[in-house]
Amino acid sequence: MTVQLQRSATVAGPVRRVRRSKHRPIWEEQPTIAGYVGKTVALTLIVLAVLYPLYTIVLTSISTQATINAAGGLVTVPGEITFAAYRQILSGGIVTRATLVSIGITAVGTLLSTTVSVLCAYGLSRPNSFAHRPILFLLLATMFFGAGMIPTYLLVSHLGLIDSYWALILPTAVSAFNVLIVRNFFMGIDQAITDAARIDGAGEWRVLGQIVLPMSKAVTAVVALFYGVGYWNAFFNAMLYINDNSKWPLQLVLRSYVLQGVTLPGSGVGQVDVASGAVTGLPVKMAVVVMAIVPVLIVYPFVQRHFTKGVIFGAIKG
Amino acid sequence: MSKQVADAAPARPAGTAQRGTADGGPGGRRRRPVTGTAHRRTSASVPVRKVSMWAQIKRDRSLLLMTVPVIVLLAVFAYVPMAGNIIAWQDYSPYVGIVDSPFVAWDNFERVFTNPLFLNAVKNTLLITAFQLVFFFPIPIALALLLNSVITPAIRTTIQSIVYLPHFFSWVIVVTVFQQIFGGASQLHRILAGHGVHFDLMTDPDTFLILITSQAVWKDAGWGIIIFLAALSTVDPALYEAAVVDGASRRRRTWHVTLPALRPVIILLLILRLGDALTVGFEQLILQRGAVGPGAAEVIDTYVYYQGVIAGDWSFAAAAGLVKGVVSMLLVLGANKLAHVFGEAGVYQRA
Numbered sequence: 017m018t019v020q021l022q023r024s025a026t027v028a029g030p031v032r033r034v035r036r037s038k039h040r041p042i043w044e045e046q047p048t049i050a051g052y053v054g055k056t057v058a059l060t061l062i063v064l065a066v067l068y069p070l071y072t073i074v075l076t077s078i079s080t081q082a083t084i085n086a087a088g089g090l091v092t093v094p095g096e097i098t099f100a101a102y103r104q105i106l107s108g109g110i111v112t113r114a115t116l117v118s119i120g121i122t123a124v125g126t127l128l129s130t131t132v133s134v135l136c137a138y139g140l141s142r143p144n145s146f147a148h149r150p151i152l153f154l155l156l157a158t159m160f161f162g163a164g165m166i167p168t169y170l171l172v173s174h175l176g177l178i179d180s181y182w183a184l185i186l187p188t189a190v191s192a193f194n195v196l197i198v199r200n201f202f203m204g205i206d207q208a209i210t211d212a213a214r215i216d217g218a219g220e221w222r223v224l225g226q227i228v229l230p231m232s233k234a235v236t237a238v239v240a241l242f243y244g245v246g247y248w249n250a251f252f253n254a255m256l257y258i259n260d261n262s263k264w265p266l267q268l269v270l271r272s273y274v275l276q277g278v279t280l281p282g283s284g285v286g287q288v289d290v291a292s293g294a295v296t297g298l299p300v301k302m303a304v305v306v307m308a309i310v311p312v313l314i315v316y317p318f319v320q321r322h323f324t325k326g327v328i329f330g331a332i333k334g
Numbered sequence: 335m336s337k338q339v340a341d342a343a344p345a346r347p348a349g350t351a352q353r354g355t356a357d358g359g360p361g362g363r364r365r366r367p368v369t370g371t372a373h374r375r376t377s378a379s380v381p382v383r384k385v386s387m388w389a390q391i392k393r394d395r396s397l398l399l400m401t402v403p404v405i406v407l408l409a410v411f412a413y414v415p416m417a418g419n420i421i422a423w424q425d426y427s428p429y430v431g432i433v434d435s436p437f438v439a440w441d442n443f444e445r446v447f448t449n450p451l452f453l454n455a456v457k458n459t460l461l462i463t464a465f466q467l468v469f470f471f472p473i474p475i476a477l478a479l480l481l482n483s484v485i486t487p488a489i490r491t492t493i494q495s496i497v498y499l500p501h502f503f504s505w506v507i508v509v510t511v512f513q514q515i516f517g518g519a520s521q522l523h524r525i526l527a528g529h530g531v532h533f534d535l536m537t538d539p540d541t542f543l544i545l546i547t548s549q550a551v552w553k554d555a556g557w558g559i560i561i562f563l564a565a566l567s568t569v570d571p572a573l574y575e576a577a578v579v580d581g582a583s584r585r586r587r588t589w590h591v592t593l594p595a596l597r598p599v600i601i602l603l604l605i606l607r608l609g610d611a612l613t614v615g616f617e618q619l620i621l622q623r624g625a626v627g628p629g630a631a632e633v634i635d636t637y638v639y640y641q642g643v644i645a646g647d648w649s650f651a652a653a654a655g656l657v658k659g660v661v662s663m664l665l666v667l668g669a670n671k672l673a674h675v676f677g678e679a680g681v682y683q684r685a
Binding site for chain 1: 387390391393394396397398399400401403404405407408410411412413414415416417418419421428432477480481483484485486487493495496497498499500502503504505506507509510511513514515519520521524552556560571574575578579584609616617620621624635638639642643648651652655656658659660662663666667
């Protein structure tokens with residue numbers, strides 16, 4: 017392969033108008049100029065469509081009111097920079113509390129979900145182990161038939177979990193899909209390795225903890241990210257189960273005060289100055305949006321490179 | 335639970351029981367069999383290779399124990415509610431409780447199917463599914479082909495990381511972003527209004543389909559390419575090379591090599607989408623139902639929510655939800671069957 021590539025570079029390189037990429041296979045013709053330009057423009061637009069909204073939101077959240085007024089809304093060209101909005105929402109108040117609630121739920125939920133999923137996946141990964149088929153069926157059936165919102169709501173309220181943080185964790189704690197991703201990965205691990213450990217006297221817990229898990233960091237990270245993002249982003253279960261707004265997670269605060277424009281007492285979020293249009297409080301609103309995005313942005317780069325391995329392994333084989 | 339079972343099992347089949355020495359107390363081993371079924375195992379007619387059930391349980395007790403947390407969570411939060419659907423046949427009142435609420439046979443289902451608001455919700459749901467099948471579904475495929483033609487690895491992975499990103503934002507954020515850019519307080523709106531066009535994408539029921547589809551595209555089209563890229567990476571480059579030797583142009587190579595490689599994945603995703611035909615972005619819709627109005631934005635899930643949790647007509651809402659759940663299940667199973675008929679792998683196969 018490498019030999020081929022090098023040859024293509026030396027043979028075709030200097031003569032062509034567009035320098036031949038060393039990554040292009042030798043048999044592939046050069047793209048036409050029009051095709052090349054079209055592709056570049058299309059990809060640039062796609063990337064901008066994703067990045068521009070994020071850019072303008074972050075910029076608006078750190079702009080002064082004067083800059084925002086001059087721009088007439090979201091800021092595209094950087095002007096005066098201030099972190100007043102962040103100082104305001106982080107100085108204790110409903111946004112600060114909601115952020116802490118969200119962090120807590122995400123941490124506890126992700127830990128719980130990932131742990132039980134990995135355990136279950138390993139428990140079901142040995143071929144011919146006792147009862148693994150009925151248990152697998154139990155798991156798979158939940159993917160095909162959901163119980164529905166109403167009975168689930170009634171159950172949660174019967175269990176007395178209304179206004180409890182557990183209501184945001186337990187009902188969605190297990191995703192059959194994630195368990196299957198991990199299980200498929202475990203089943204792809206060479207049996208000879210685990211069998212050797214068993215012959216050396218390791219029990220299943222030890223095999224899982226010392227042999228299998230260290231080999232499965234990628235898939236565990238991806239599944240943990242899926243669970244974590246799920247908990248962090250969920251707002252509807254909080255809307256259902258949490259009536260006390262001092263217990264609201266960040267997404268629900270975002271919905272009420274930023275999206276619906278309900279005035280938030282004492283924190284400046286959603287305060288609308290009628291005379292100058294609905295821009296007063298805009299940096300504060302955008303700061304709340306940024307708060308809701310930042311944790312995802314922090315974790316994302318670390319897990320992102322494992323996506324294909326982790327996800328596809330589960331998805332295609334499952 | 336399985337711990338108890340394992341303790342109760344006798345330690346007689348020595349060969350199999352030896353394996354799990356690391357756990358299980360020695361006290362449990364010596365205990366006499368307490369259940370009657372344990373005796374059946376000892377009969378001489380059992381073939382030598384066959385391991386009795388109790389021995390299997392004992393051998394696999396650690397594995398079984400590991401599955402217990404998930405089984406308990408699913409039992410409580412998936413299977414108990416499934417049974418709770420019984421209220422669909424009741425005149426349920428939370429003050430009376432499930433046990434004492436009177437049964438009313440199929441009355442609730444009759445009410446569901448004759449209710450114009452429910453039928454409107456079904457219509458909206460199917461409309462959204464159909465619209466997105468045409469205007470959303472092909473986009474990740476096209477995007478994957480486009481990205482697959484980028485040959486410099488560094489550029490490709492960078493673009494990939496960027497387009498995957500919005501998938502991890504919540505619907506609240508996506509809707510907020512759209513509201514800020516296209517909504518009534520945005521610059522765009524002001525510019526349009528300055529030219530005499532009074533149009534608000536965020537609240538106009540007529541363009542609601544376009545709005546939610548573009549939101550879905552922004553959030554998930556990028557993520558959707560991951561599975562197609564993986565399928566494309568498995569294509570043997572020799573196929574392309576052979577096609578070139580045979581004089582196939584770029585376009586013909588796409589048609590005869592690339593797309594056939596994607597076919598199983600496309601069919602798989604179509605099946606999944608069909609199974610989800612009645613589920614159309616619940617969080618996305620409930621966020622915007624207020625702004626756009628139930629005429630266009632009411633789908634089955636939001637209808638169930640408003641009838642049940644808001645209006646308190648629990649049995650009626652449960653019946654509507656159950657209808658949706660059952661039809662969805664039939665759709666997945668049917669679509670999978672269809673895939674098998676056409677010789678594709680589908681979602682699951684009979685072992």
